[in-house]
Amino acid sequence: MLMVLVVSVARAELVVEVTQGVEAPTSVAVVPFGNDTGQALPEDVAAIVQQDLGRSGFFQPMLRDNMLGFPTRSEDIFFRDWRLAKMDYVIIGRARAQDDGQIRIEFELHDVLREQAMLSEQVTTARDNLRDAAHLVADRLFERLTGLKGAFSTRIVYVTAEQLGPKRQRFRLQMADWDGARARTILESSEPILSPVWSMDGSKLAYVSFETGKPSIYVQYLASGRRERIQSFPGLNGAPAWSPDGNQLALVLSRDGNPEVYVLDLRSRQLQRITRHYGIDTEPSWSPDGRSLIFTSDRGGQPQIYQLDLASRDLKRLTFQGNYNARGRLTQDGRFLAMVHRSGGGGNGFDIAVQDLKTDRVDVLTQSAMAESPSIAPNGSVVIYATQEGTKGVLAAVSLDGRVQFRMPAVSGDVREPAWSPYLR
Numbered sequence: 001m002l003m004v005l006v007v008s009v010a011r012a013e014l015v016v017e018v019t020q021g022v023e024a025p026t027s028v029a030v031v032p033f034g035n036d037t038g039q040a041l042p043e044d045v046a047a048i049v050q051q052d053l054g055r056s057g058f059f060q061p062m063l064r065d066n067m068l069g070f071p072t073r074s075e076d077i078f079f080r081d082w083r084l085a086k087m088d089y090v091i092i093g094r095a096r097a098q099d100d101g102q103i104r105i106e107f108e109l110h111d112v113l114r115e116q117a118m119l120s121e122q123v124t125t126a127r128d129n130l131r132d133a134a135h136l137v138a139d140r141l142f143e144r145l146t147g148l149k150g151a152f153s154t155r156i157v158y159v160t161a162e163q164l165g166p167k168r169q170r171f172r173l174q175m176a177d178w179d180g181a182r183a184r185t186i187l188e189s190s191e192p193i194l195s196p197v198w199s200m201d202g203s204k205l206a207y208v209s210f211e212t213g214k215p216s217i218y219v220q221y222l223a224s225g226r227r228e229r230i231q232s233f234p235g236l237n238g239a240p241a242w243s244p245d246g247n248q249l250a251l252v253l254s255r256d257g258n259p260e261v262y263v264l265d266l267r268s269r270q271l272q273r274i275t276r277h278y279g280i281d282t283e284p285s286w287s288p289d290g291r292s293l294i295f296t297s298d299r300g301g302q303p304q305i306y307q308l309d310l311a312s313r314d315l316k317r318l319t320f321q322g323n324y325n326a327r328g329r330l331t332q333d334g335r336f337l338a339m340v341h342r343s344g345g346g347g348n349g350f351d352i353a354v355q356d357l358k359t360d361r362v363d364v365l366t367q368s369a370m371a372e373s374p375s376i377a378p379n380g381s382v383v384i385y386a387t388q389e390g391t392k393g394v395l396a397a398v399s400l401d402g403r404v405q406f407r408m409p410a411v412s413g414d415v416r417e418p419a420w421s422p423y424l425r
Helices: 045-055 079-084 127-146
Strands: 017-020 026-030 034-036 059-061 089-097 103-111 116-125 155-165 168-177 184-189 193-198 204-209 216-221 227-229 237-242 248-253 260-265 271-273 281-286 292-297 304-309 315-317 324-330 336-342 351-356 362-364 372-376 382-389 392-399 405-408 414-420
Touching: 026 045, 045 059, 045 089, 045 127, 089 127, 103 127, 116 127, 155 193, 155 392, 168 193, 184 204, 193 237, 193 414, 204 237, 216 237, 248 281, 260 281, 260 292, 281 324, 292 324, 304 324, 324 372, 336 372, 351 382, 382 414
Parallel strands: 026 059, 026 089, 034 089, 237 281, 372 414, 392 414
Antiparallel strands: 017 405, 089 103, 103 116, 155 168, 155 414, 168 184, 193 204, 204 216, 216 227, 237 248, 248 260, 260 271, 281 292, 292 304, 304 315, 324 336, 336 351, 351 362, 372 382, 382 392, 392 405
């Protein structure tokens, strides 16, 4: 039996565990924020900021037990103490109550060596949204320190699978913060759920469900919980991908006998066939400008990634290194292609690799026997993917330069099919 659930109970929370960071991470002290609201707060904002920065792999936060003081204002900072502790930066802040019942989080970033403020900002939020505010604070600090826009305020979706008996399984489509916190179930079913993907405005998901006994594509509206089944065709219905404007879905259908890529206009419901080949064409994904599709095809004898211009129908093969390249995903600037890759020479493992489309250089980022389903963070810095740890499916992630790696195991069940959200408003 299928159940549609929108609940706040965490079903399979993930926890980010950094397995490899940069060689010389920046040392930073996130001092506990002051509380001028007159009552206890439901979240420790500074602790969340510290976890976000630490879990990025670029920073080494100072433990609170090692701090000599807890300043909440710039005039209370004794820079000599932080230099002795070998800190590069100090972050301080405080929470203040507003007349309208909201809470204002004021925060500052200070350069210890130069003894000067680098950033002083504030975020106003409802009391029950303090965790969101903390992620936003971490985003702004991360951008100021690295020059790269932070992605801590984003979400991820993923599928969990639990074996309940010899012939019984439970599948859940889950959504959580980027770090796995606040997991909630979007959909629960005894039949498989596959290929979740975000619309570019972050308001909808598309995914494949087998709840009717055959694969069908559904669209889920996250704000209301409403879902609708997209027109179902005989045979395979799979691999949905939103166009950048949200008005079209690329999908894979076998209605004509062979898996081909189609585009469905969601307003007119008109269907357009995009590929025509006796090989298998699958796993479509849009270019950031919406003018072309990339997809996986074995038309050359082995799975490789191709790009098709939608206006001219010009076809270009993108990948040549390795005997298997699939599930291609582009960064938002269109320069880098992340994919599942298997190198030649008898290699049997499937890894995550990234190809610079300007130079055609391919870098293998992982050493995994079974990596799959890559999805790129909206700032283009990290690829999240599914892999195996023993007999258990887990999520893992790696930066595009390969310097930072972390994993996200679940408490129970297998985790698979991750999808990273766009920036959310």
